[in-house]
Amino acid sequence: MSAGEESYSAAGEVSLIKARRTFAENLWRGLKSAPPTALFGMAVISTYMLFAIFAPLLAPYGEAEIFPMSYAPWSDEFMFGTDQLGRDVLSRLIYGARNTIGIAVATTFLAFLIGGCLGIAAAISQNWLDHLLSRSVDVLMAIPSLIFALMLLSMFGSSATNLIIIIAILDSTRVFRITRAVSLNVVVMDYVEAAKLRGEGLGWIMRKEILPNIMPPLVAEFGLRFCFVFLTIAALSFLGVGIQPPTADWGSMVRETAGLIQFAEYDITAALTPMLPAAAIALLTVAVNFVVDWFLHKTSGLKD
Amino acid sequence: MHPVIATVLQRLALGILTLFVVSLIIFSSIEFLPGDFGEAILGQAALPETVAAFRKELGLDLPMYQRYLDWVGNVMTGDLGNSFSGRGSSGGADRSRPVIDLIAPRLANTLFLASMAAIISVPLALFLGITAALYRGSIYDRLVNALTLTTISFPEFFVAYILILIFSSFLKFFPSLANIDPTTDFWVRVHLTALPAITLMLVIIAHMMRMTRAAIINLMASPYIEMADLKGVSKSQIIIHHALPNAWAPIVNVIAFNLAYLVVGVVVVEVVFVYPGVGQLMVDAVTTRDVPVVQACAMIFALTYILLNLFADIISIITNPRLLHPR
């Protein structure tokens, strides 16, 4: 028996407590205490994820497969009918989950990566870098983003990659602002000072000291930003630029069929067609934000 | 110097710098966009010689920096220039179409619509946010949350189409065209712009309401609120007298952001309701590469943004004693 095993280590004790419950146990405890809205949100998100991942297996037909009959009515063969070109609407909805969520996730993460990192860096440095970044963001935010996105897409072409990068950069300005604002409250804390004095690197401080303490407002913002990506794509497709065909995405699908709503009086199934992708977006938005609300509630430290 | 005045002066100086950089970015973006005014106007009918003639008359054959400096010089003297579109095919008569004449009536329309939407939506969002925070976790809170989330999760044009279906086609309350002109009587104008204003309200209320609620709830865990709670102050009293005054800064910020959006970001609503506002003008001008008009629109939008943010900062300072009376 060596002396080392008996000596006290704070880190050891912390890791001991951490190990008392497994990740699965923690998750289960969390889920049990979750309100019904959060559970509903999580159920919806997991279903969407399944559809997005297994789209080729779940969709009855191909994404771009064309059948002879355009605007076929709802039937056993085509559950939600076919669109103008004779493509199965259900299959396009399912593939749409993959494309739309994929683009929205990529865009939002990119926006948070750019905006978040720069925001924290600006808050820590509080020197010329902070000034430069803050002023640049002010400039970008002073330009109407939809019209600017329209110009940039005309310039670089509206491929999915360009769409993601352009929306992410324009969105990251808001992320930057909020990250910087909340980080400013954290960087003055003693533990950050201590870390600085210890000689920790900038990256380490950002990751280990600041990020965990500014998560709640960022997550709240994430929920909204995520949904605005769908809306931005829909608005851009309204103004004439969008995703390359024949890729299906919900925003463009709403745009393509939105005109049918006005005929509700004359043909109710036709009027419901644009509702499908729109409802798919709405349901996901509500679900994501329910989960976000629960997370905020848990981290706010408020007792019921 | 008084901190409010100091902030105002500092922000205004920065604002001018921002305007300058914005103009530079917009100007060079249009340079990089393919095609020029002549090609855009003539479309399929463009001939090399007619396009060249346009370039010559509009001075597009001059180097880029020179055109930009000319523009800056004119703006300094308060002259926004003439729209390219006023130029005729040939002949010498004076046919200028000043940018200011093009923008002024449309700006008035845009501000009218924005104020209509703001006057109702800001108080409503505050009320909903405060009450939702007050009855946090109740059915009311969940309902307000779910409803506002649903309205922002539909694209604007979609919300607009549904409102048209209900209020124009079925109920016949409001027309589907917000077809106003400068001679339209005030109350007729209000009636005509009702649907676009409601669409915008639905879009912005959610954001403001959620921020109000979050900002208040965020403060509820503070020691001084708990103190008040322990003293036995009623919950509504706590929120109105203790939480709200400290929550103004984030709330005003998000209100400023949304008000700016009402002026800047409503091009889609303008298109759907055929409302002659500045957004549509700017998109048209970008499409035809009408640089002076694009620049003027961009300046107006940037200025709106800067002023509203300044306003939000002033409110933040006034409501925060620590900032108002610095040590």
Next chain:
Amino acid sequence: MVDIKDLEKAAIDGKLDRREFMKRATALGLAAPFATSLLTQAVHAATPKKGGRFVQGTGHGSTTDTLDPGTHENGFSQNVVYTYANHLTEVDNTGQLVPELAESYEASADAKTWTFKLRQGVEFHNGKTMTADDVIGSINHHRGEDSKSAGKSLLSAVESITKKGKYEVEFKLSAGNADFPFVMSDYHFAILPEFEGNMDWQAGFGTGGYVIDRYEPGVRATFKRNPNYFKSGRAHFDEVETIALLDTTARQNAMMNDEVHAINRVDPKTVHLLSRVGSLKILETTGTLHYTFPMRVDQKPFDNYDLRMAVKYSVDREQLVQKILLGHGAIGNDHPISTANPYHNGEMAQRSYDPDKARHHLKKAGMEGVTLDLGTSDAAFSGAVDAALLIKDSAAKAGLDINVVREPKDGYWSNVWNKKAWCACYWGGRPTEDWMFTAAYVADSKWNDTAWTSGPKADKFNKLVVDARSELDTNKRRQMYYECQEIVNDDGGALIPMFANYIHAVSKKIGHDEKVAANWEFDGNKNAERWWFA
């Protein structure tokens, strides 16, 4: 099945007398008094009545529009100019060319010199009398060295314009052109007051049936009836308002909610639904508008005849008409001449979808496995992206791989069209064969978007077009134009799968002649002076 609308129509045309109408209407189950009132209504609708404020919504218009006819490009400007101004000639509602501001016109034997005698006593809205000077100034506006007019190329053959008297003008052309009077009806060549040898368009004074009241580019134009209009039996409305309604849904909503009396560009997707709305009727005209996919024969691989044939055979035209136009159009035969033109070649075999022939030509070209890029955008025509996807689908079955590239709408005409090897395009079409061929198919046209300029067949085509232009014998001319169409169909680079109808919705309160002009939308854009409130 006969329905009441057919009966009404027959009654108006005079095919049914009163007794016959009543017999058939009651057979359809209508009560006699109702049938009587229907008959009076139907016949009544055919007689123009004065008065009312006519409001129309158009799917065109931009804030950069001006009243300068030289820059008129979209349907809004065209409608405005045909409402407040007149031209030397006019295409009437049956498609015939008739004199308008001219009283008569005649050509020399070689069709090189054209003399127009002007109508006397016509006044502009400012009270000035229209004379030869105004005609010369208006036409010269498009001809000068520094002119930026979109109509410039149409007048390139004009060598001189001479004033022969106060009311007589002579045009001298560099080569004979039997269709020159047709050119004078083009919307660019409005006759406006003369100003320093040019025209004064800023004031907005024309000779038309309506006087401009308010003109807001990209928003609306309002007009009041011209009490001194020189035409009788025209311009029935007291006031006219034209509104730019760019969003299809907004336009159709306005129509369904009775906020406008007529709209153009009805979405083919929803025509069947819109037609169910009781207060309106659908008005369709098959004109010269066609959608094309020009292949540039000067670029690889489209310089290969067999590859072009492979592409032409691998397009399912029927499917395109069914799915893109939803049946509201006609199948094209790879030449730009429509049934609305005088010399449409109806004897030629219709090319149809044939994957085997496509494979055969592809093999002959030695290009199996080739991938072709097809640039497209809804700027070319509404549904162009979808059309390209259908072509991709049908071509895949013929072993031809097509990569559909969606180009930005913005700048499409300057960067994609007439530049990329293969892209989507539309042509509004022209009233005459010569005009259409000269615009886009002859070797020296700057808009020759197929770059089809050389080779024995192209040479023959070019010679035929020039010869036919000055040929005054209609039979010989027909023969020549038939051959032109065959050559374009076979050797040319144009893939022309469909002609699209102009689809309008018009309120039942509006009356108009049974036949409406098909050369442009809205009754040749002259609906303001041709239509009335029934």
